Amino acid sequence: METEQLLHFGISLFAVGALSALVPVKTFRIVPYLLSLIGSLFFLSLGLILTVITPASYQALPASSIFEFSLRGDALAGFFVITISLVASAVSVYSIGFTRNYVYAGLSGFFTNILILSLYSVVLSANLFTFLISWETMAIASYFLITLDRSDETSRAGLFYAVMTHIGTAFIIALFFILYRFTNRMDFEGMKAGIASMPTAVKTVVFIFALIGFGTKAGIVPLHTWIPRAYPVAPPHIAALMSGLMIKMGIYGFLRISFDVLGQGPEWWGITVISVGAVSALLGILYGLIENDLKVFLAYSSVENVGIILLGIGASMMFKSNGLATLSSLALTAALFHVLNHALFKGVLFLGAGSVIHTTGSGNMEHMGGLLKRMPVTGLFFLAGALSICALPPFNGFASEWLTYQALLLGYQSPSVTAKIVSPLGGAALALTGALAAAGFVKAFGITFLGAPRTAESRDAGEVPLPMVVGMAFLAIPCLLFGLFPGPALSFLMPAVYAMTGASTTLEQHGMLGVGQTSAAVSPIGMLATMAAMMIAVMLFIRMKGGVRKTVYGDSWGCGTPGLTPRMQYTATAFTKPLRIIYKRIYLPRRDIKVQYLLKPFFVKSIHYGSEITPFFERYVYEPATRFIQAVASKVKLLQSGSLNLYLGYILITLILLLIFAT
């Protein structure tokens, strides 16, 4: 089938899906998601055509004038289309189960279809106008999905999100117009073609605007503040879409502009991006670690992973400007691979968290525990996601992070000293991030799924309906497969990498993930095989030496005193207490302890312990800015004091000034 036909079919499927969601029939609720599932499969094939089968760009819906809709696809777009399709299809399946008894099923179905469609059209848009329309449609749709339950709380979160993203859009519009001004074209092709005439200073401005504008959407620190507000209030399937895909649109836009259109820039661009990435990764996970709300934690972890992706991109830019094409392609491959992987495992994690919250009715880890026995499949998939996001072999996260390590370590080959030093430091940051993430997910999985249930809700919890489980499987299984066989995944993104860096390295041959320049290689499948072999061996050995032994079940050991209650378990707060102390310079924690005495100082009645950290950026960046604007506004408000005489005075003054100065 022709690409155009595929495109049109896909679009119309989503459109119909969106409309069908408005049919207020309960049995009908499955339809929109079925349609979006089929639609995303159509787009998946489109993406495959664009990347694997015939990596050629095509032009559909050609634009007649500047403000016309126009879609086109190339290798980069194709890769993102594939990523979107994988997650979107899974989310569609999950939603079938989730929205069965969902109050806002109709609206959610409508806007979910719109959102997915807008994601596609963002990556496929050929010109400025199409991009902006799709971009804002995406923002609006997600805004309505965040505020779905229309409570004041969610509407505040939604407002904050909308305003942040709108500021970002302002920067994007500005940079588009700068590009247009210097290239006289409004389509990306044309901009790319005419970029040569653009002075470097202007390019730099565009680059910085791109970093800010798209960074807001991608959630780089310090523009990340909307993420931990918006995701937790969003319904799970939407949170998965937003965190898995929507913030990747920021990455896409940044790549499209700073890589594809601007081409090669000075070295410090790359270094800037690396630094931003490192800071985002570290602060993101650090702030996430101490959160006890499952979704907030996952949200922060998204910030972290965007940071990791930016590490790769920055390294690639840096190498490119140092003339190391192959290295640049390696770094970019790592980054794009991590884009795909993060979409998968963050998707499964959010869906899992959604299922958990769906059943226990609370997002707070402190209210959970022992869920693995009650929702085994969900727990298993969540564990898979956690292992992947911690980059533990043999899952996919390991593959992409390993590539990132390789790229950063090879930075010493670049001629400039800064690059030599910056890149291994990026590696160190990555290592620290990895360790922090591991701690975070031990906490997230351990406190939530292990131990004894802390509330009645989690004690009576049960497994979620089949479609939700299947939806998670859609994402969890690729997490493992792409880890074991990186080949297919890499083939999705190689054409894009080649198109943008002019070089490509074959990184994967017969099951080994290897980097030519270093002759370093890993074979996840080999590791898995070895583990399996070892497992068999050790079991046999135990059987031989130890024979069959029975297992005695009893209470956990409580220092000999019986009656250990779930409340005596280690809490999520306690788990990260050491970190709060060690990193107090970052968290700036504040604790207040109120002790009530029966008889001072011996008999304590009650001790209230409260501890909170300072939200640095909110307190020292956002709030002052807001206060300033409000203050100015309230001053300006005096202009309209209600006195007619004053108004007449304005007329007279204006007139006289004009008479004096304008004539």
Added chain:
Amino acid sequence: MGYLQFLIIILFSPLVNGVIKKVKAYMQGRIGPGVLQPYYDLLRLLKKDMVVSTETSWIFKATPYIVFTATATAAVIVPVVSTASPFSMMGDVIALIYMLALARFFMALGGLDAGTGFGGEGSSREMTVAILVEPMMMLALFTAAISAGSTDIVRIATVHPAAFSPSHLLALTAFIVAIVAETGRVPVDNPDTHLELTMIHEGMILEYSGRYLALMEWAHYMKQMILFTLAIDIFFPLGIAQSGNPAVLATAVAVYVAKVTGIALLMALVESTRAKMRFFQLPSLLGGAFVLAFLSLVTHIMMGK
């Protein structure tokens, strides 16, 4: 031989631990148990029944096996006496570290699964220490990897037999601290205590008994020996067999034994001369080591060696 050298680690790691214990005993003026004691312990544990908490899930039972197999896989990756080790193509130094991380991940989960205070405490502290140690260790390894131009351990071991450049010494120092921390020894952790306030590793495996405990302990011994071997391969690989002929191998084995014993002695020395640190003093120690590793990297890049 090259295929089977990982067996050295799997089989002899308890012995190394025994040796360290023995030396410590001597230094403290005791006779101490025999060097084979760890083997007896393992066998005894294998023959015992297991007591499992009713709160636990399958994670609790799976953890020992996963920990053991993951560590064993790491052992397969690291070349011991010969660089002709085909299995080490399976992974490089990063893969090795992450294999150990996988083991740690599950160990921490196992600690949380029983729902007791001690397990959680142990997991929390273990992960905290890991956060402090892992980047430092990585950085130290980066220095070696960069000077060798590869993260492949065999490559590193072959490229520079004995390059005691300043950067290497710095990196080595950092790495030794890392080993101390990772193997849960004084001053970071006390392997011989069950006093809850000081437990880290012991706290995590407190609920384990029988063969589960045996696997955990064994995995711990292996991890220790893997790290020793890694240090040897990376920082003084001189004498490691480049070819497969028996004479070379024999010498290589001898040299290896000597080196391992040396490190074991060092560990024993450190443990018996240092007092355990308070938990929240650790950042200063490990942070210092991190600075060393960082300096090593910078010096390497600046001085080119």
Added chain:
Amino acid sequence: MRVYVLSILIIPLFTAVVCYNIRKPRIVGYVSLGGTAALAVAAFPTIAASLSGTVSTLDDTFSMDALSGYIMALVIFLSLASAAYSISYLEHEYDAGLTNVRGVRTYYGLLHLFIFTMLLVTMANNLAIMWIGIEATTIVSALLIGLGFHKRPLAVEAAWKYIILCSVGITFALLGTFIAYYASTAVIGTEGALNWTILRGMASRLNPETMKLAFIFVLVGYGTKAGLAPVHNWLPDAHSQAPSPISALLSGILLNTAFYGIMRFVSIVEPSTGSDFTGHLLIFFGLISVGISAIFILVQENYKRLLAYSSIEHMGIISLGIGIGGPVGVYGALLHILNHALSKPLMFFASGKIQSRFGTTNIANVNGVLSSMPLLGTLTFIGALSLSGTPPFNIFVSELTVLKAGVDSGLWPVVVLFLIFVVIVFYGMLSGFGKMLFGRLGDGTVAQAVHRPGRSGAGEWLANTVMIFMAMAVIALGFKVPAVIDETIRTCVQVLGAK
């Protein structure tokens, strides 16, 4: 042809008289709607003709080119809309006892007089007659605001300020017109010296100094009426106090008719003084308007005032477009007139419904509109997003066009300021209307649902249809400007002679 043209003026007058003399409040609304429909039908050929070429009658007293046709079409469209909407609005006011039969009759009578005056403005070729028309709109609309039917002190206050400020302004406009007349008599003598077509012909020969003076007075004068800051102060009061259908007309089209006067003048002043003079003045006023209104929108507590300030903002954008000039700028401005004339009335209609439901115009006291009135809530949301310049709604397109014009002429400071202000506006709009639309009915709202929504009769149905139609137009124009509109606007651009 002549018959058609005159019928355009006669029909509304006739309808006004008829409406004023009908004693049945339930009937009169439909009569007025019928009258407006008749007007639309009668006006169609004239408009169609004017779009293709100039239509002139009564030896050039009335002469309509594409621009007049365009504005007239808007006037008639909005008159239809608000005539249809008025029915349910007045039924409700009547049932709620806020007005009596006399009030209803007066309302409709004045409404059609108002329409008549605006039509007069669009048709006049003679600048003085145009002035008369604009002055007449002030008088009639002042009555609609202040006396219309509910005699409330605030309405009187608003009307007083409105009439005083606008009369003062309009005086200056006439002075400017005189000066222009003087300049033209100096060239061609008294005959036809105020005919726009003639002036346009020999504009380049006029004395630049004189024309500058004339333009300053005209700009301040008509600018007051068009609600350009800093002489906009009557606007928030009047718009917030007028009955919603009238607010819709005021901000949807009345402001534009005043600005229409400015546009006419620009195109006869430019050739002699050079486009920089007029351009800079308009940009100056435009930026101030957008900036001031943005700040007021940010801290606004009354949703009708919020909408009023948003009108100031959009008039500012239009003036920016004209000021930046060039085909693109003028195109953007004219397109923006259309888009604003769709979105803003929609919002005023919707806010009228909200007001009659909650009995307050205070944002803080309105809550949960979406959950209690889904359709209305949705329409309001579409309007609000469109007004805040968000794609995929229509206003975004024209704003982008104006921006593009600014970029084309390299006015970076203007572009940057504009973007900043637009973000502020977005924040203000969304926080205001978000607060009203979200939440549950009853949380934090003091005055709660004082009146039940009016009997959902034909009136309600009509009002909803109108609003839905406008909302759909808002969305459709956001994706594509239909060929016919595109063509019309291009001809208008030529009429204004933008180079």
Added chain:
Amino acid sequence: MKSWIEAFSIIDFISVGILLTAVTLNAFKSIESYVKAYTINSWLLASLVAVVAVLVGETHLYIAALLTLATKGIIIPLFLRRIVRRMRVTHEIQPYISNSLSLAISGILVAVVYASLKEGIFITGFSKDVLQISIAVILISLFVMITRKMALTQAIGLLFMENGLFLAGFSLTFGMPTMIELGVLFDMLMGVIILGIFAIQIKRAFASTDLDKLTVLKG
């Protein structure tokens, strides 16, 4: 030709009179005197039109003069008196600016006008000063509206502005075509009536004609 010169001086004389009557507004307090000033002002205006009509001898100027006299000189003052009586107001309350200061400012305004209207723009026409004077009248009456606090005073100020406007128009154009003049006058008449109605409304709604009460709508 000589008669022209005299005419000039006559016209200048009258127009200066108009300016003075406008300036006096700053000095007065009682509404009555405002209305008187307006009446005089309008008569002067009408007489000026008449003079020009005599000089130029165009019929429509005679009509214009009559119309002016009828509306501005007779109808509107009568109407104003009625309003004043109905509203039972006699004196303007203390204005925002003291009389002496406002007199000074009026002077400044006149200066501004003379400065801003460049010489040589208005070479033709029958007087070089009348335009300046009329604009000055307009600005001064606007200034009066700014400083005064009573609804009625503002209405009168507006009327003064319109007189100034009329003067300006006349001096620039020898009078517009009759039809337009009719329209303009009609509009103004309407405007005045509406103003009167509203002034009464205000009195009724706010129990006062003091504009300080009219500051409810703000922000």
